[in-house]
Amino acid sequence: MPALISQDIPFATRDDPAGVESEVPEYDVVICGAGPVGLITASQMLRSGLTVKIVDKAADSLDVGRADAVQPRVLEIMKQLGLLNELLATGPLIDHTILYKDGKCLVFRPSHASPSEFQYLQVITQPEVERLLIRDIARFGCYVDRSTTLDRYVLEGEKDHTGKSTISLDWTNIETGASGSCRARYLIGSDGAHSAIRKSLSIPFDGVTTNLVWQIVDAEWDTNFPHAWVFGCVLSSEHGGVLIIPRENNMSRLYVRVLPGADGKAPDPNVENVDTAMKRINDVFAPYYVKPKGPIEWYTMWKINERVARSFHDGQDGRVFLAGDSAHCHSAAGAYGLNTGCMDSHNLSWKVILDAKGISKPAIIDSYSVERRATAKRIVQASSCFLRFLCGARGADTFAKDFAIAAGEDPASIEAPQFIPQEGDQSMDPDQAFFSWYARTYTGLLTGTDILYKPSTLNKPWQSSGMVSKYQALDVKRADVNLSRKIQKMKFDEMQGFASGESDAARTERAEQAIASPQASPMIGYRTPNPRLFNPRTGAVQRLYDSFAPLPCFNIVLLGGDMSGSLGPLVCDALDAFAKQGSFRTRFANAQAGQARLMKMHLILDAHNVRDRALLDALALRFKQALSHNATGTHQETSSKDDAHPLHHYLEIHLDDQPDEGRASSLFGTAAEKTSDAPRERAFIVRPDLWLGTKSTLEEFQHSAESYFADLLHPQI
Structure with a gap:
């Protein structure tokens, strides 16, 4: 071979x-x-x-x-590909977790909460x-x-x-x-x-080959264990632990560690088998029993490597x-x-x-x-x-x-991050305290939504007059230091006056309050919010991502609020800056890609104040006219690529009508503006993979977008 x-x-x-x-x-x-x-x-x-x-x-x-199992973030990818319905029909959902130790249930609670619309792991x-x-x-x-x-x-x-x-x-x-x-x-x-x-x-391939060896068994189980089909862990002070993964057709997968022998040598695969695995599993589960109800579907041994290229x-x-x-x-x-x-x-x-x-x-x-x-x-x-x-x-x-x-x-x-017992943990079993800490620290990573890409040409704070806005300065600082992820999610932790001596529980409470604050603008290099919105064109409530154009399109989101005061003209100027001939859109849209698929605009308006359909029609008409006019402002009689696509290939208008905590204006940080603050960022350029590339005020949107795309894309010849 x-x-x-x-x-x-x-x-x-x-x-x-x-x-x-x-x-x-x-x-x-x-x-x-x-x-x-x-x-x-x-x-x-x-x-x-x-x-x-x-x-x-x-x-x-x-x-x-x-x-x-697949995480919420991968479910989002599958939805983008149009494969979600096919995938969801395959197995159960994991939305709770357990922790047992020495026969006692220490934890049974909901799990896998995330900013995604998918609040679970999908078993497949x-x-x-x-x-x-x-x-x-x-x-x-x-x-x-x-x-x-x-x-x-x-x-x-x-x-x-x-x-x-x-x-x-x-x-x-x-x-x-x-x-x-x-x-x-x-x-x-x-x-x-x-x-x-x-x-x-x-x-x-840097890293280590551990001395940890696991046996893995897939089967339908006969057991008196109370939470046999719930994701989680069963620990024994004497015999180690078992990881439970629910499967389709009433099956579960059990992972159990093979402890080294008295001589310290690694387990011999020629000696280990399903029977030895079942002995270990039952030792851990005691006083409960576990035995296969039918044939074993799969068994293997696995020595664990931890490496990164x-x-x-x-x-x-x-x-x-x-x-x-x-x-x-x-x-x-x-x-x-x-x-x-x-x-x-x-x-x-x-x-x-x-x-x-x-x-x-x-x-x-x-x-x-x-x-x-x-x-x-x-x-x-x-x-x-x-x-x-x-x-x-x-x-x-x-x-x-x-x-x-x-x-x-x-x-x-x-x-x-290191687990350090906090005030209040003394009343818990040490393993229970660790389990709770791990869930707080890593649930975002487990769901695939808590991933931060550091500042770069792709993740670029917009600098106005040589100054980075104070909101974006926090983003840059947070990306450069090794902070807890729940604190990284907060946009204003320094402003909230966190004390270094606070307990982990107090920090978590403050973090949750700050995350929900309308001041919490999305972080550049982080996953873009995905609120529910009403689409007046289709008459349907949908997620923002559902209207995004597919790979490799950049999607641009504008928060227009109620269009009152100076917002109305600023929104119109931003739409013109995107639609007009000679704009950054036409300058950087290579003909091979198709302009309709390289950039798309999404305008989100406050449904409680924008109820006039005539306003929506007027905005759409203005945008369409800008598409069909050349750089001198005269109408183009000749056919263009822009004329070959319906308007919603370039612009989608959404109405924001959800409860306060789920409103787009809250998730994008535009729900409240203090007169003492500089104008808030209302323009967001979203990378094709749904991570936030840059953001700016409406006043600076055109310059920000031109600068961002000039660093990334070749101009059209």
């Missing part, structure tokens, strides 16, 4: 493409690895019109085992995710090449239309012996923790990328694995799409490794922390310390 990538030529440059047959198939993207990450990457890129070849060395897709097995996505890419004429390995790939001297080298790849079918070649503009390695793509790039791309020509387990690996504790990989994919896909179409400058695609690697380090640390709790080793060193040593990085570069 040939190696996946020949190590003698790991990543070479071929200056002379002579001898390469002209009939060699060409693709925009070749994806190595057809697990969920590779498949969802293909799904996103195919929708944008890119051509994709996806290969996998396995003869068939997965039948059983591996990942078992990895095999079902793969089948769903395989069906989806087939709709676009793409099929997985099974039993296929990549033998080698080289950068050619020949350039594509963006001026970058193309990649020549050789492949082999390991069943039939057939072989061939193809060319691609990008190669994505989603080929797992033992990634040959990563190895071929000689990218170190030193880079997620080739670092040379911006052509080869890593995503998913090829870039980071950790335990299953927390359900981070598949979900983190899908979020890698979502972050990467729109950047590759824009780069492939020749629209974006290098800053966009170069940001992938920086953004997702920082996130991966935090996720592996979170998983590491929970894993040691399950293993009865809360005080042991977690991933952060070992990783920092291996990677030669400052330990402070990894956000690693």
